[in-house]
Amino acid sequence: MVMITGIICLILAMGIRQSFGIFLAPIAMDLEVGRQVFGLAIALQNLLWGLAQPFTGAIADQFGAVRVTIAGAVLYAAGLALAAFSSDPLGLNVTLGVLVGLALAGTTYGTVLGAVGRVVPPEKRSIAFGLCTAAGSFGMFAVVPGAQALLDAMSWRDAFLVLAIAIALLAPLAFGFSASDRQIRRHEGGQSLGSAIGEARGHSGYWLLNAGFFVCGFHVAFVATHLPAYLADEGLPPSVSAWSLAMIGLFNIFGSYLFGVLGGRFRQKWVLSAIYLARAVVITLFIALPLSGTTAVAFGAAIGFLWLGTVPLTSGLVARVFGVRYLSMLYGVVFASHQVGAFLGAWGGGLAYDLLGSYNSIWLASIALALFAAAIHLPIKDQPLARLAATPA
Amino acid sequence: MRSGRTAWTSLGGTLGWSLLAATLIAGALALWWRYGELIVLSQPSWMCLPR
Numbered sequence: 309m310v311m312i313t314g315i316i317c318l319i320l321a322m323g324i325r326q327s328f329g330i331f332l333a334p335i336a337m338d339l340e341v342g343r344q345v346f347g348l349a350i351a352l353q354n355l356l357w358g359l360a361q362p363f364t365g366a367i368a369d370q371f372g373a374v375r376v377t378i379a380g381a382v383l384y385a386a387g388l389a390l391a392a393f394s395s396d397p398l399g400l401n402v403t404l405g406v407l408v409g410l411a412l413a414g415t416t417y418g419t420v421l422g423a424v425g426r427v428v429p430p431e432k433r434s435i436a437f438g439l440c441t442a443a444g445s446f447g448m449f450a451v452v453p454g455a456q457a458l459l460d461a462m463s464w465r466d467a468f469l470v471l472a473i474a475i476a477l478l479a480p481l482a483f484g485f486s487a488s489d490r491q492i493r494r495h496e497g498g499q500s501l502g503s504a505i506g507e508a509r510g511h512s513g514y515w516l517l518n519a520g521f522f523v524c525g526f527h528v529a530f531v532a533t534h535l536p537a538y539l540a541d542e543g544l545p546p547s548v549s550a551w552s553l554a555m556i557g558l559f560n561i562f563g564s565y566l567f568g569v570l571g572g573r574f575r576q577k578w579v580l581s582a583i584y585l586a587r588a589v590v591i592t593l594f595i596a597l598p599l600s601g602t603t604a605v606a607f608g609a610a611i612g613f614l615w616l617g618t619v620p621l622t623s624g625l626v627a628r629v630f631g632v633r634y635l636s637m638l639y640g641v642v643f644a645s646h647q648v649g650a651f652l653g654a655w656g657g658g659l660a661y662d663l664l665g666s667y668n669s670i671w672l673a674s675i676a677l678a679l680f681a682a683a684i685h686l687p688i689k690d691q692p693l694a695r696l697a698a699t700p701a
Numbered sequence: 702m703r704s705g706r707t708a709w710t711s712l713g714g715t716l717g718w719s720l721l722a723a724t725l726i727a728g729a730l731a732l733w734w735r736y737g738e739l740i741v742l743s744q745p746s747w748m749c750l751p752r
Binding site: 452457460536546547 | 722728730733735736738739741743
């Protein structure tokens with residue numbers, strides 16, 4: 309039940325979040341505001357999501373995933389419903405920016421993987437995390453065109469209300485995490501939150517995981533934000549961009565699951581290193597080979613396969629080394645690093661283009677960062693801490 | 702007998718979930734076929750960066 313709850317939670321929360329981009333044009337036109345107004349609300353949302361994740365994770369670790377998911381669902385639904393009645397930039401920033409940003413921290417990977425990790429035996433944890441990540445990937449793949457279909461049939465305000473109703477369903481569904489929350493109460497009186505933070509801070513591997521996930525955020529945000537513009541610059545039609553994005557979404561589902569499975573069979577740090585090395589190879593081939601519709605779509609499939617496979621492995625490695633008692637918080641900190649990387653990837657891509665007139669430098673930076681990430685995962689000490697030998701992980 | 706039935710149930714469950722996943726993915730792919738180009742065109746920042 310915990311797994312099914314987590315899967316539905318991630319499909320809806322990640323899917324709806326991914327679809328906000330298609331609302332840009334109708335909202336900007338209807339409210340007669342510049343595109344940067346909507347862009348600022350979404351940027352605020354992503355930043356708050358990352359910054360709030362360690363704190364919502366800590367709350368979930370202390371008080372349970374049920375309460376955090378219910379609070380997240382209520383905030384998410386309120387954010388979408390109130391956005392439907394927004395008439396000015398401030399309204400958009402408060403609803404889509406602040407409310408939905410905080411809601412995402414309560415309804416996505418940090419909360420869900422922590423809840424799932426507590427009920428799944430360690431040997432099946434990686435595959436369970438892979439399944440949950442694949443569900444989020446499916447949501448991102450399926451909800452975007454689904455929301456576009458809604459926009460085709462109704463106004464953006466009505467579409468937001470429909471999405472608000474859909475996300476509100478997570479509130480009653482959250483009780484599916486009850487079995488996981490009972491595990492928290494079973495282990496009350498064990499390690500304190502402060503001690504868990506201190507332990508992670510003193511572990512070099514935790515810092516290396518943070519650095520690696522920063523690179524992951526940089527890559528995915530740069531590619532998702534700038535690939536269609538890059539392809540358009542090179543004279544390729546929008547249909548090629550559409551299929552490249554669709555292939556990223558489609559192969560991300562398979563990659564998320566497969567790398568979760570591989571993380572259960574091989575040392576997770578090696579698989580992570582291999583993913584980043586493969587990203588370096590894929591990006592190198594993409595910019596080295598003559599660009600065509602075929603290479604663009606093939607690049608989408610290849611980079612999509614490597615897209616979120618890092619999530620079950622990174623979260624699995626955190627759980628393996630530090631245990632699952634404070635997984636939501638510890639993974640939340642690593643995720644915050646991912647979001648900082650994502651911010652720089654999206655913004656840095658645009659900045660580099662404006663300054664240098666092309667994306668070449670940022671592609672090269674992406675390759676260098678991928679090689680850096682591939683290297684830094686190798687020395688991570690991935691043995692469970694001695695403390696975990698005495699108590700179950 | 703019992704283990705055979707368990708294995709069969711497990712296989713059926715796996716096939717069922719796989720079939721459900723394949724159907725959902727095929728449905729989403731059909732939506733991309735129908736709306737993919739519109740999605741790209743509806744995000745003007747992708748198409749209107751200074752050249």
